[in-house]
Structures are given as C-alpha cells and as structure tokens.
Amino acid sequence: MAAPPVIRQLDLELRNIRKRYGSFTAVDDVSLKVEPGQFVCLLGPSGCGKTTTLRCVAGLEEPDQGGILIGGREVTGDPPWKRDIAMMFQDFALFPHMSVARQVGFGLEMLKKPKAEIAKRVAEVLASFEITQLAERRPGQLSGGQKQRVALARAMITEPRILLLDEPIGALDYSLRETVMLELKSLQRRTGISFIWVTHDQNEAFSLGDLVVVMNHAKIEQQGPPQDILSRPRTPFVAGFIQGNNVFHGKAGRAQGGVLEVETPLGAFGVPLLDLATPAPGSPLSFSVRAERLIERPDESVPNRIALRCITVEYFGAFRRHVLEGAGGAVVKYDQFGALPQSIREGEQITLGWAAENGVLHRATPA
Numbered sequence: 001m002a003a004p005p006v007i008r009q010l011d012l013e014l015r016n017i018r019k020r021y022g023s024f025t026a027v028d029d030v031s032l033k034v035e036p037g038q039f040v041c042l043l044g045p046s047g048c049g050k051t052t053t054l055r056c057v058a059g060l061e062e063p064d065q066g067g068i069l070i071g072g073r074e075v076t077g078d079p080p081w082k083r084d085i086a087m088m089f090q091d092f093a094l095f096p097h098m099s100v101a102r103q104v105g106f107g108l109e110m111l112k113k114p115k116a117e118i119a120k121r122v123a124e125v126l127a128s129f130e131i132t133q134l135a136e137r138r139p140g141q142l143s144g145g146q147k148q149r150v151a152l153a154r155a156m157i158t159e160p161r162i163l164l165l166d167e168p169i170g171a172l173d174y175s176l177r178e179t180v181m182l183e184l185k186s187l188q189r190r191t192g193i194s195f196i197w198v199t200h201d202q203n204e205a206f207s208l209g210d211l212v213v214v215m216n217h218a219k220i221e222q223q224g225p226p227q228d229i230l231s232r233p234r235t236p237f238v239a240g241f242i243q244g245n246n247v248f249h250g251k252a253g254r255a256q257g258g259v260l261e262v263e264t265p266l267g268a269f270g271v272p273l274l275d276l277a278t279p280a281p282g283s284p285l286s287f288s289v290r291a292e293r294l295i296e297r298p299d300e301s302v303p304n305r306i307a308l309r310c311i312t313v314e315y316f317g318a319f320r321r322h323v324l325e326g327a328g329g330a331v332v333k334y335d336q337f338g339a340l341p342q343s344i345r346e347g348e349q350i351t352l353g354w355a356a357e358n359g360v361l362h363r364a365t366p367a
C-alpha cells in the first residue's frame with residue numbers, strides 16, 4: 001500500500017490581518033504563508049506596517065480582523081508565551097540588571113523547567129554562541145556585537161518554531177553587519193527554525209530571504225523569491241523602491257503579438273504583456289527596465305531607443321552608474337560593470353535602448 005502523503009504544516013499563516021490604531025490602518029488585509037524552515041524578510045519603507053505585522057504574529061498586538069495560525073494551530077488571541085515563537089528586537093531589549101547566564105535561561109525559567117535542566121541548557125547555548133566567558137557580565141559590560149549574541153541566545157534557547165527579528169542588525173556597526181548576517185543565516189539553516197526578519201534594507205532582504213515580502217502603506221505589494229522581485233516587480237512602488245529600476249509612466253497603445261505599445265513623454269516603447277490582460281487603449285500604466293539592461297548606442301534592430309544626455313557618472317563598488325536626462329527632464333539610470341572601461345562621459349549625448357523582453361509591465365494595483 002502506498003504510504004500516506006506527508007502533510008507539512010505551514011509554520012505561519014496570516015489570513016487577511018488588519019490592525020487599526022483609531023482611524024489609522026497600520027496593517028491592511030495582510031495574508032502570508034510561511035513554509036517550514038523558511039527565511040522570510042518583511043521589507044518596506046519606514047511606517048509601512050512591518051513591525052506591527054510582526055507584533056501581531058508575536059501576540060504583542062491583537063489584530064482587529066483576520067486570523068493567525070502557527071504550526072497549523074489558530075493562535076489569534078493567545079498570549080505570546082503560548083505561540084511557540086521568540087522575538088529579537090533591534091535594541092536587543094536585554095534586562096539591565098540580569099547576568100548574561102540568567103537572561104539566556106529566562107525563557108526556560110518562565111516555562112518552569114527544572115533548575116538543573118536550565119543550567120545545562122544555558123551552558124550549552126552559551127557555548128554554541130561562544131559567549132561562555134561572558135556568563136556573569138551584565139548588559140552594560142557588553143559590546144554591541146556581544147549584546148546581539150546574548151539576545152539571540154536568549155531567543156533561541158526555547159527552540160521556538162519561529163524566530164521574529166525586528167531590524168536585528170540595525171544597531172550594529174556596518175563592519176559587523178555582514179559577518180552577523182552570515183552567522184544568522186547559517187544558524188537559521190542549521191536549526192530549521194523559520195525566521196521572520198523585518199528590515200528596510202533591501203540588500204539584507206535580498207541576500208537573506210527565501211521569501212521577500214514588500215510592504216507599502218500597510219499592504220503587501222508583492223511577495224516572492226528575491227529573484228522574482230528583482231526581475232519582475234509587479235507594481236510601480238516595488239519597481240521604484242528596489243534599487244536599479246527605471247520606471248516609465250505612460251498610456252496604453254496598441255497590442256500586437258503579445259507586446260503592448262506604451263506612449264510616454266520619452267517616446268513610445270514596446271513592453272511584453274506576458275500574463276497581463278491587454279489594457280484599454282489610453283489607460284494609464286507604468287513599466288520598468290533595470291538599469292543594467294540598457295544597451296549603449298543600440299543598432300536599428302533594437303526597438304526601444306531614447307536620446308539622452310549624461311548628467312553624472314558615479315561608482316558604486318562593482319558597478320558604474322550613469323544618470324542621464326531625456327525629453328522634459330526625465331531621468332534614466334544606466335549601470336555598467338565597473339571593470340569595463342568607461343564609455344560615456346558626463347555631458348555626452350547618447351542613445352540608449354533595450355530589448356523589448358527586458359521591459360516589465362506593472363499591474364495597476366498592488367496584488
């Protein structure tokens with residue numbers, strides 16, 4: 001007889017969560033499914049509702065509408081300690097008068113575990129986070145990086161199903177961040193605990209997340225693997241928020257062979273429709289083209305072409321960014337691999353173009 005199918009419960013499911021503060025809606029109709037052991041990054045500008053969403057998952061806020069399931073179990077209305085989660089805050093929220101060893105064991109103390117078991121687990125966790133030598137110190141005697149480890153050890157000791165992290169490396173020096181990011185990613189992979197990581201830093205979100213959830217004005221604008229968000233932004237907000245996109249606004253023209261003509265102040269361009277319905281002629285819309293997808297001095301075979309003047313050339317580590325101006329002052333960015341010889345000078349007039357397949361038509365509304 002065939003083995004019964006294994007049903008893997010989602011670690012977390014948010015079903016149409018809404019949270020209002022008075023008349024202000026901080027989280028609006030947010031739905032999310034987190035697979036077991038997923039690294040999820042909630043990404044968006046300040047005030048978009050990331051922290052409030054996380055606090056709803058933690059049980060620190062109660063949503064006005066919608067449901068929260070953790071490990072397939074409805075937890076909406078349950079207090080934080082009944083949710084199989086742990087949380088780590090940007091300021092680490094360490095208890096100032098408590099020794100490192102005591103704080104790390106605090107979660108187990110709350111769960112009323114026997115003293116001997118707590119001592120054994122604390123010793124193990126301190127060793128695994130390489131902070132045994134700090135056991136008797138107080139938070140005031142720790143560096144930023146050490147506080148971070150202590151906060152993490154404290155969160156992980158109860159082996160939660162989900163770890164919620166609110167800007168967990170935001171308080172660290174830049175020099176430390178990359179190392180800590182790598183450590184946290186490998187910790188997440190090793191333990192198989194789902195991480196929900198709030199950040200406004202897209203580099204963090206794209207380098208860490210299996211799933212990136214982009215929020216704006218209390219709503220999810222797009223969610224998907226980093227590659228999808230980078231290559232196929234679905235809304236003008238996502239395209240504009242993610243570095244390196246040129247966003248063009250215009251009106252729908254004719255569609256032919258799956259390519260829509262879009263009329264913009266810079267000219268008419270062909271953009272693939274892919275799975276989108278053909279918009280009514282004249283309806284307003286937008287599309288984007290990544291700055292590294294532009295081609296210099298394209299020949300006649302390239303249908304989308306713009307005459308521009310180069311305003312500035314800037315270096316961003318591995319690439320060189322050209323900022324160019326077109327008709328009516330529209331700004332276009334063109335990125336070139338930094339190791340290539342510079343081919344466009346400031347002040348130069350130049351034609352840039354792109355293959356039609358590199359244009360990404362946006363959906364009019366968030367989805």
Ligand SMILES: Nc1ncnc2c1ncn2[C@@H]1O[C@H](COP(=O)(O)OP(=O)(O)OP(=O)(O)O)[C@@H](O)[C@H]1O
Pocket residue numbers: 021024025026044045046047048049050051052053200
């Ligand atoms: N307790 C509260 N009372 C009233 N408004 C609140 C409260 N908490 C949050 N808000 C508002 O809800 C909105 C979303 O806040 P939230 O902290 O979730 O945003 P965020 O995306 O995490 O921002 P940041 O990156 O700045 O932390 C903000 O406009 C904020 O001012």
